[in-house]
Amino acid sequence: MDLRETLRTTGAVRQFTDRPVADATLTRVLDTARYAPSGGNRQGWRVIVVRDPGARRQLRDLYVRGWYEYLAQGAAGLVPWAPLTDREAEAAAIAGSSAFAEQAAAGPGGFAEHFDEVPALLLVLADLRTLASVDRDHPRYTFAGGASIYPFCWSVLLAAREEGLAGVITTMAIRAEPEVKTLFGVPDELAVASVIALGYPEVQPRRLKRLPVAEFTTLDRFDGPTFSG
Numbered sequence: 001m002d003l004r005e006t007l008r009t010t011g012a013v014r015q016f017t018d019r020p021v022a023d024a025t026l027t028r029v030l031d032t033a034r035y036a037p038s039g040g041n042r043q044g045w046r047v048i049v050v051r052d053p054g055a056r057r058q059l060r061d062l063y064v065r066g067w068y069e070y071l072a073q074g075a076a077g078l079v080p081w082a083p084l085t086d087r088e089a090e091a092a093a094i095a096g097s098s099a100f101a102e103q104a105a106a107g108p109g110g111f112a113e114h115f116d117e118v119p120a121l122l123l124v125l126a127d128l129r130t131l132a133s134v135d136r137d138h139p140r141y142t143f144a145g146g147a148s149i150y151p152f153c154w155s156v157l158l159a160a161r162e163e164g165l166a167g168v169i170t171t172m173a174i175r176a177e178p179e180v181k182t183l184f185g186v187p188d189e190l191a192v193a194s195v196i197a198l199g200y201p202e203v204q205p206r207r208l209k210r211l212p213v214a215e216f217t218t219l220d221r222f223d224g225p226t227f228s229g
Helices: 004-011 023-031 053-075 085-096 098-107 144-148 152-160 172-184
Strands: 045-050 120-127 166-170 191-197
Touching: 004 023, 023 045, 023 152, 045 053, 045 191, 053 085, 053 120, 053 172, 085 144, 098 152, 120 152, 120 172, 144 152, 152 166, 152 191, 172 191
Parallel strands: none
Antiparallel strands: 045 120, 120 191, 166 191
C-alpha cells in the first residue's frame, strides 16, 4: 500500500465481518509493528492475544462499565476524564451512567456490548520500568511515557491494513485496570495501555475529517503567525 494513502485513510473501525483472524496473520502484524520507536529502544510493550471466550466476556463487562461513564460525560457536554475539567460536573454525570446501561440493555447493543465478539483482541501492556517518563514529577497530568508505547499500537493498526484488517485502539479498559490485571495475571510492574480490536472491516473509511495544518501550527511562538509552506 502507498504510505501516504495509508496514513490518510487509517481510521478507527469498530464494525467487522464474522471472518476470523488467523494466528499467522496476527503474527505478521506484530512482527511488523515491533519496529515502532521507543525510548532507548527498550520496547516496553507486552501483548496478550485474548482468545478464551470466558476471558473475553469478562473483559467486555469491565469495558462497558467505563463506556457508559464515557457516554454520560459526553452527554453532559464534557470531554470524558479530561485532565482539566469541572470535576463536580464530571462526578454528577458519572453518577447517572446507569441510565445509559439500561438504554443499551433495551436494544441490540453496539461495539461495546459486543466487545467479546471482535475477531481479534490484543491487550497491550506497558512495562513501567522501561518508560522514560520525563514529566513524571510535574504537577500536572503526565503523558510522556506513552511515547514509548502508543507508536507501537499505531504501528499495529498500520501493519493491519496490509493484511486487509482494520481496527481501533481503545483505552477504556484502563478504567478497570486492577480487575483487568487480575483477570490476565499481569504483574504489578506492568500497566494496561490499551486494547486493540482488529478484524476484517465491513467498511474501510476513506475520507477522514481532520483540521488543516493552519489550524494547529504557528511560527516561533504559541501566539505566533500561522505557519504555512
